[in-house]
Amino acid sequence: MTLIRLEKISRRYQMGTELVHALREVSVEIQRGEYVAIMGPSGSGKSTLMNLVGCLDSPTSGRYELNGTDVSQMDDNQLAEVRNREIGFVFQTFNLLPRSNALHNVELPLIYGGMGGVERRRTALEALAQVGLADRVHHRPNELSGGQRQRVAVARALVNNPSILLADEPTGNLDSKTGTEIMALFEDLSRKGNTIIVVTHEEEIARHARRILRIRDGLIASDELIGAAAAS
Amino acid sequence: MNFFTELREGLSISFAAIRANKMRAALTTLGIVIGIVTVTLMGTAIEGLNRSFMQSVSTLGADVLYVSRQNWITRSHAEWLLMMKRRPISIDQYRALEKQSPFALAVAPTTEDGMSVKFKNRRSDSVDVIGTTEAYLLTSGVGLMEGRFLTAAEAEGGRPVCVIGSQVATNLFIREPALGSRITVGPRTFEVVGVLETQGSMLGMNSLDNRVIIPLRQFTTWIWNNPDLDIAVKVKNVVELEDAREELRHVMRRIRHVAPGEPDDFSINQQDQFVEMFHRVAGTIGAIGLFITGLSLFVGGIGIMNIMFVSVAERTREIGIRKAIGAKRRTILLQFLIEAASICLLGGLIGLAVAWPVTLVIQKFLPATMSFTIVGIALLVSLVTGVLSGFFPAWRAARMNPVDALRAE
Known part of the structure; x- marks a missing residue:
């Protein structure tokens, strides 16, 4: 089943006097349950693509259907709702709220989704247990290691049962050991049926995925499926 | 959400x-x-x-009209000078007014002067000495702490009696009872028959308790012979205050022989103006x-x-x-x-x-x-x-x- 359908998506920015074509009529489809890596050098347009897929930004032209709904013409508030329901973000710099503990960070999407207190707490605790942090729920981000912070971020991304887990350089700020741990966690989540999109410039990280999209100069340069054996 | x-x-x-x-x-x-x-x-x-x-201001009473030579509030010096030229309000005019005021519950003439009052070796300075009649009790609305107010007979002459304010009472009497004592006001002595309730002060300036009330006849005999009176008129019905005011004006014009077309040569003041x-x-x-x-x-x-x-x-x-x-x-x-x-x-x-x-x-x-x-x-x-x-x-x-x-x- 098609989860993401991009049709001739373009995104242009005005940078001073110059018009930048970050994406040029990109068309791509991603099915539910896929594990996709988006690769490309900096300035290739991969971040723009991620922002569009994550509904953080709207295309200049083209059509974006997410889960059968056209989201390319939505306004700010509607997009916020879509992000809350459909997308879980994992960022390179974790982007946890520094003054809130792990539990509250994970509860946040549920608060914005309007879930009541008791159920919210239970759901958030479950999500934290799922990433192996059941004993760290009252720690603040600065009391956690990098790997633990990223796990909190993954728990926050998953707590709403989103359609897509969207990770932007998820291992960029981690040492290789914890990076491997996080990728193993993704592997596990993918096996459980989650749709995962990872944006990275590291070939090794991309190799964990089943499909690699390479972006160059705002266009899709290649789109390859890789074997399950190659992922290990 | x-x-x-x-x-x-x-x-x-x-x-x-x-x-x-x-x-x-x-x-x-x-x-x-x-x-x-x-x-x-x-x-x-x-x-x-x-x-x-x-x-x-509430001590002035909302249902009382005050007839005097001057306005309480003057807007210019010229206006003030003009009013100073007006004839004083005499006792005869007051008597005439009292007879011709069916709308009034009480008509009280007042005149006053500041002076010292003495009792034995104690004195109280700058006391407001007020000459008036028994009607003052009604127009001023003041109550008595002890004793009684002046009677009609006393106001007409007779005995030299007085009613004193609470401040005067505390200044002059320490151990002695105020009632029945004789205090010296001006050239003669007056027997205290009553002490007024404490009233406080007017805008924090002159105390309303530093006063001595004596009969009008005594005032005109011993202090001023031809005083300029203020006349307080308490109306019967406060709802008809404006009608009463108009009627009062006509009566006063007649009494003071103001020709038609001439402006009033007196003022009718009321609490409202102050307010x-x-x-x-x-x-x-x-x-x-x-x-x-x-x-x-x-x-x-x-x-x-x-x-x-x-x-x-x-x-x-x-x-x-x-x-x-x-x-x-x-x-x-x-x-x-x-x-x-x-x-x-x-x-x-x-x-x-x-x-x-x-x-x-x-x-x-x-x-x-x-x-x-x-x-x-x-x-x-x-x-x-x-x-x-x-x-x-x-x-x-x-x-x-x-x-x-x-x-x-």
């Missing part, structure tokens, strides 16, 4: 933010504290002034005072706005995170509005806590109390200041583009 969840979340975020920047919050709050203190004190003082005035003038003056003073003190609150509000802009800029990334996770514009807006309002409300509460003891000091001069109205208004004003000055920064935060906000350092 549930509004109350949003509100609670907003409150907890803003308290965390205030806790994280205690010094900054304290300094910002100071502006609001000063603003609220000055506004509250000004409001309290104005209210105290009003109350003091109304207490004083009206006072409200005009007090309104102006109040408006100017509140404007000036309001400026300090305004400056405090600008401080809040400034610090909220800083707060929004500092937390750009946080705003980005919240938006990415699904916070709508309204949620972000509310979060920062609550923060600004909390700071201001805190300032308002501290301001009230500071203003309260100061009010107790003011109470020594004015009957001022910090009323619930003022407390309510002060809190409301600080809340509104917070919301207004927080709105622009909060709006900027709410409209942030999540992509840019997330990229911020």
Whole structure:
């Protein structure tokens, strides 16, 4: 089943006097349950693509259907709702709220989704247990290691049962050991049926995925499926 | 999203933010504290002034018309000079008026002079000595603490008796009973037959208790032979005060032989005139005072706005995170509005806590109390200041583009 359908998506920015074509009529489809890596050098347009897929930004032209709904013409508030329901973000710099503990960070999407207190707490605790942090729920981000912070971020991304887990350089700020741990966690989540999109410039990280999209100069340069054996 | 969840979340975020920047919050709050203190004190003082005035004026009585040679309130020097040229109101005119006033419940002539009164070796200076009749009891509405007032027979002549104010009583009599003692007023002595209830003072100036009331006949015999009278006319029905006033004017014109077409050569005063003038003056003073003190609150509000802009800029990334996770514009807006309002409300509460003891000091001069109205208004004003000055920064935060906000350092 098609989860993401991009049709001739373009995104242009005005940078001073110059018009930048970050994406040029990109068309791509991603099915539910896929594990996709988006690769490309900096300035290739991969971040723009991620922002569009994550509904953080709207295309200049083209059509974006997410889960059968056209989201390319939505306004700010509607997009916020879509992000809350459909997308879980994992960022390179974790982007946890520094003054809130792990539990509250994970509860946040549920608060914005309007879930009541008791159920919210239970759901958030479950999500934290799922990433192996059941004993760290009252720690603040600065009391956690990098790997633990990223796990909190993954728990926050998953707590709403989103359609897509969207990770932007998820291992960029981690040492290789914890990076491997996080990728193993993704592997596990993918096996459980989650749709995962990872944006990275590291070939090794991309190799964990089943499909690699390479972006160059705002266009899709290649789109390859890789074997399950190659992922290990 | 549930509004109350949003509100609670907003409150907890803003308290965390205030806790994280205690010094900054304290300094910002100071502006609001000063603003609220000055506004509250000004409001309290104005209210105290009003109350003091109304207490004083109410001794005049709303249903009493005062006929005198002059207006109580003159608008110019020329007007005053003109009124000084008018003929005095004589005792004969008073008697004529009394006979021709069916609308009056009581007509009391009064005349007064300031002098010293003595008892044994004690004296009281600048005492208002008032010559009047038994009707004064009705027109002034004053009560007696002990003894009785003058009788009609005494007013007409007869015995030299007097009624004294409470201040005179405490000044002259220490151990001796006031009633039955003889005090010296001017050239002769008067027997005290009554002591008036304490009345306080007129606008904090001349005390209404520092007075001695003697019969009019005694006054004209021993003090002034041809006094200029003021005549207090208490009307039967306060509802018909305006009709009574008009009738009184006609009677007075007839008595004083004012030709038709000529202007009145006397004035009819009433409490309203005082009240009206006072409200005009007090309104102006109040408006100017509140404007000036309001400026300090305004400056405090600008401080809040400034610090909220800083707060929004500092937390750009946080705003980005919240938006990415699904916070709508309204949620972000509310979060920062609550923060600004909390700071201001805190300032308002501290301001009230500071203003309260100061009010107790003011109470020594004015009957001022910090009323619930003022407390309510002060809190409301600080809340509104917070919301207004927080709105622009909060709006900027709410409209942030999540992509840019997330990229911020």
